[in-house]
Amino acid sequence: MxxxxxxxxxxxxxxxxxxxxxxxxxxxxxxxxxxxxxxxxxxxxxxxxxxxxxxxxxxxxxxxxxxxxxxxxxxxxxxxxxxxxxxxxxxxxxxxxxxxxxxxxxxxxSSFCGAAAALNLEYTLPEVSQSVIITRTEGRTPVPEREKIMSFAAHGATMVLFLSTGLLEKLVKELLAGGYASDTPAAIVYKATWPEEEAYVCTIDTLVETARKHQITKTALILVGNVVTHSHYERSKLYDPGFTTEFRKGSDS
Structure with missing residues (x-):
């Protein structure tokens, strides 16, 4: 076997x-x-x-x-x-x-789970993002036309990018062209969960600068989206005292 x-x-x-x-x-x-x-x-x-x-x-x-x-x-x-x-x-x-x-x-x-752990992130926050796009920047290996970064960026969802640290300038251009604002929160997580792990929060327009400052050129994940800074999310309905579930009756019922 x-x-x-x-x-x-x-x-x-x-x-x-x-x-x-x-x-x-x-x-x-x-x-x-x-x-x-x-x-x-x-x-x-x-x-x-x-x-x-x-x-x-x-x-x-x-x-x-x-x-x-x-x-x-x-x-x-x-x-x-x-x-x-x-x-x-x-x-x-x-x-x-x-x-x-x-x-x-x-x-x-997966390392995308390790990257979230490095920053204590939840990728799916109510009223912020309920979807995670896992992809990579096109380099020597092409990606289908319908899956270009610019196309995905139009959704404004949480994005996790593999194999893209050496292509950050191209990545930033495509993220901005697709619709993300330049001050959208972003992060670089180098070797998630390894002893030498490093994690840095920045914005899309400071991604390149952040990577250069910390000399990160490979073996890192790029995270993009408002979930990176946990801002302005709604409380989960599942644990809201007024919300009825299969297991308990809510106060609003």
Whole structure:
């Protein structure tokens, strides 16, 4: 069996219990060495084969998986965060499907959750934003025309941007062109949940300056929206004493 496992956002103790168990049982671990905390490899048992996919092609990764399956070994493919976001897992799974090989997925804590924790944020505040757009700035890898930053910015919702720290000048132009005001709150969170985590609140028009000041060029998330500063939100109806729910009767009933 091959298990695709989410390593979590960085901190070793933020992997799931199931993911940790798979690591301890694995005969082969293929981990995304450019982003996964190498401390997680300490869970590997003696004799476990460990491969760093940062130095491998898709074909080489699949070759290791096939060899492991032929030898009746258990493989963990360890991806950063939750592998369903920018994990490049579908292309691996499609090949495994073609070859009739069994696999499953073990979800992980995404770094966008870790970034919110770094700033004690709630991404969805009543009367401020009830939607979170997770996307990235177009760079060497294109994005569909309908998913350009400028198009998403028109919604004014909370936005979390992966893989965009090296493209901040372009990002700012597109956010402003799409409709965000220049003083819209924003934040940069570097290596969320890692020991070296850094988090800075700014505005859209000071994003570039903030990144330069703190020498942040990669491995960071960009957050945009009024939820960053928790301003002017309405109290949740769920815990309002006047609001009736399935479990209690409100005073206004």
């Amino acid at each position: 091959i298990h695709f496992v989410g390593a979590g956002p960085g901190a070793v103790d933020l992997i799931t219990v199931r993911g940790q168990r798979y690591l301890k049982e694995a005969d082969v671990i293929i981990y995304a060495g450019s982003l996964v905390n190498k401390g997680l490899l300490e869970y590997a048992k003696e004799g476990c084969e460990v491969y760093n996919s940062a130095y491998m092609t898709l074909e080489e990764v699949i070759e290791v998986m096939i060899k492991s399956e032929k030898e009746d070994k258990m493989t963990v493919r360890l991806h950063t965060g939750d592998p369903c976001l920018y994990g490049a897992i579908r292309e691996q799974m499609d090949i495994l499907d073609e070859k009739g090989m069994d696999y499953d997925s073990c979800p992980g804590v």
